[in-house]
Amino acid sequence: MREGPSPGDVTQTEFLAEAVETTVTDEGVDTVESTLRRAVKRFRAAVVDDETAAELLCDDRVLRESDAARREEPEPLACRVFVEPMLDALGYDELAHEVGDLSDRRGDQADYAASFQPYDGVDSRQLLFEAEPLNKSLDRDRHGLGQVLDWLSYRPFEAEFGVATDGLRWVLVRYDRDTYSLDRLAGVDLRPVVRHIFAEQTGVDVAPEEWDTDDTRTTLERFVAGFELDNVVTTARDADRIVSRRRAEITDQFYDEYVAHVFGRAPGDDEHIGRSLVGDGVVAPSEATGDDVRLFAIGLVNRLVFVKFLEDRDLVESGLLEKIAAEHRESDVPRSLYETYLEPLFFGVFDERRDDRSRRIETITRYSEMPYLNGGLFRPAVNYDADVDDTAFDVVDDVLFDLLDLLERYEFSTDGGPSALDPSVLGNVFEKTINYITTDTGDQKKELGAYYTPDEITRFCAEQTVLPRLREEIGSHLRHEHGYTESMLTDADDVFDLIGSLPPQHGARRRDCRRCRRRVSGTGPRVWLWSLSHVCRE
Structure with a gap:
């Protein structure tokens, strides 16, 4: 426990x-x-x-x-x-x-x-x-x-x-x-x-x-x-059918609203249906192309969704996006919500180690204890057609408020739920988006590497490759360092059973192996395998 x-x-x-x-x-x-x-x-x-x-x-x-x-x-x-x-x-x-x-x-x-x-x-x-x-x-x-x-x-x-x-x-x-x-x-x-x-x-x-x-x-x-x-x-x-159907329903529902807010169109329809990020929400530098605007818009939504998952895991305060939107609505700050709150959060907090953050960031109490995220999502993208990066863009308040209201209508959870969007579901939304913005979908998806591998395939590959290799490595260690015999090793059903048989001095490692399976629960087999491998290396 x-x-x-x-x-x-x-x-x-x-x-x-x-x-x-x-x-x-x-x-x-x-x-x-x-x-x-x-x-x-x-x-x-x-x-x-x-x-x-x-x-x-x-x-x-x-x-x-x-x-x-x-x-x-x-x-x-x-x-x-x-x-x-x-x-x-x-x-x-x-x-x-x-x-x-x-x-x-x-x-x-x-x-x-x-x-x-x-x-x-x-x-x-x-x-x-x-x-x-x-x-x-x-x-x-x-x-x-x-x-x-x-x-x-x-x-x-x-x-x-x-x-x-x-x-x-x-x-x-x-x-x-x-x-x-x-x-x-x-x-x-x-x-x-x-x-x-x-x-x-x-x-x-x-x-x-x-x-x-x-x-x-x-x-x-x-x-x-x-x-x-x-x-x-x-x-x-009937659990498999229930869960699969509900996930498909919530994915389709979110995707339809996502496309409307980002592109201003309903999926499969060229008719413009309202204000959107790409249509009139993104304030782009003069040299930016239409593709640059679309790329920035998709990146913005990805970052906002990731923050919702951070809220779910208590890595940032609960309701962070909703709170900063409410604060901005009530303030007299002349700059936009994006420039005032989100750009510093993305490119001054999440992409900077705490010791490297600017004095301006240090003065914002809400951001002072937030974690550094060592990944590419919160680095200003430079792969635009024009010679610009993410910090050259801004977003109109009304459009951004609408987008945040959309996200608040959904539950983002790494632990599942009857109406929750989890990271694996959003992978499907990502693939649908690539389909939407490309014309020759087969070639361009291949070029972009934009196939989202289903979890059951990832799990199967992991259980057939990574887990046997981990068992082999741990078995070798137990043979050479602790005198385990072949019969003692073959008694274990899998790598988890093998780790469970570790000598008493490795009790902490046994607990860590069991623990790692739920610390990342809901994040999918990729993150789970990384966590398990880390425990096994130790």
């Missing part, structure tokens, strides 16, 4: 699984509701008083041992009062507790597991559950979804699906072995329902504003649809 960045917050109702024909009966919803009502009563009895119960149910404070009337540990209390009764109400009659993987060594254990073996058509041996204390973040690297990702990415668990919960917030995920990331299939927050029930039981007005019994019923129906055992099985059977 490890600390790390947050994969993303759980929204009240988050559903990709709603694309599946699940079954929700009045009896099932009634059972869940009555179970939840009893759980609230038990919770009130389990903590020191109703004031403490109200605080825990209405705020985000994490349940502590001192909150419990009998000084009960927080996680067992949450499991006893909320998690286990709800699982029973959802039809999980045959749960295994404290479940390890199927390897010969003792490792991490899931809190609960439900077997998928009685069900045909599910490409997973079991469904794993991680329980947390009430209100503890489900989105930390060492807890909740981070722990679920660790299990699912470890093949000996033979599991593709998992649930993270604190008893009131529930998230169902699938592990995508092509992108090494989690696809969120369902997520429901029951806290508004519980606050409504608590208010009914105690007369303390803690219910959400304008919340009524219809809201309670709707939320519980979605909960049953997403997490009742039979419905989870149905979702698991």
Whole structure:
């Protein structure tokens, strides 16, 4: 279990699984509701008083041992009062507790597991559950979804699906072995329902504003649809189709809007439909050509999208682009938003080591702690037809505001989600853009190297080439430095199993190898392989 960045917050109702024909009966919803009502009563009895119960149910404070009337540990209390009764109400009659993987060594254990073996058509041996204390973040690297990702990415668990919960917030995920990331299939927050029930039981007005019994019923129906055992099985059977279709839909939708904002035209249509970067948004130097303007516009959008991913990974402050746009709207600065905020960010912060940044940049508090990004994206491009670079361009405020508003309408996440754009999806947008701006697409795409290799192909190539070579190198090291025999080496199923067998003095390396698979989760097999190779070299 490890600390790390947050994969993303759980929204009240988050559903990709709603694309599946699940079954929700009045009896099932009634059972869940009555179970939840009893759980609230038990919770009130389990903590020191109703004031403490109200605080825990209405705020985000994490349940502590001192909150419990009998000084009960927080996680067992949450499991006893909320998690286990709800699982029973959802039809999980045959749960295994404290479940390890199927390897010969003792490792991490899931809190609960439900077997998928009685069900045909599910490409997973079991469904794993991680329980947390009430209100503890489900989105930390060492807890909740981070722990679920660790299990699912470890093949000996033979599991593709998992649930993270604190008893009131529930998230169902699938592990995508092509992108090494989690696809969120369902997520429901029951806290508004519980606050409504608590208010009914105690007369303390803690219910959400304008919340009524219809809201309670709707939320519980979605909960049953997403997490009742039979419905989870149905979702698991159809997960590949659901995820693929949703990714295609969100990619097409974003691409259509992207082309309209950048080029001012709908895809496949030459008719001009409004203001755009290329049409009248880019203020270019006189010597710049039309191709220069298009190249700058595409580069600008790529940089803005990358910043959205930095926001998602907490490498820059959350909502950075939205905040600087709001600040500029309210200011009297005569220069453009691009010149005032974005150009210094791109070409004074991200492309400069902290010790090399200008005094002007050092005076901007918001930029002072931002990272240096050692890559070409934030270096001023010089490959224009004219003898200019990116710093010679500007952008009209109104057009840039529209573009930022577009980006804010989408979720950019490296961890997947029902409506999220991830880096692999944007690779497809990049290829579509090359198709759009070139005429002889076959030759020019080949010339530009603009084929975006699908993740499943990249993964296959990596598993057939890089991973065997890493296993060979590590095996040689273990033979010569630690006296491993051939039989000891051949017992390992893969490079991960081999690293797991390292001697005790290499425990940190074993943990790093497991950890590296989720630190870059969602970034795709290319970055994942680099991270893994780095750990193996050490």
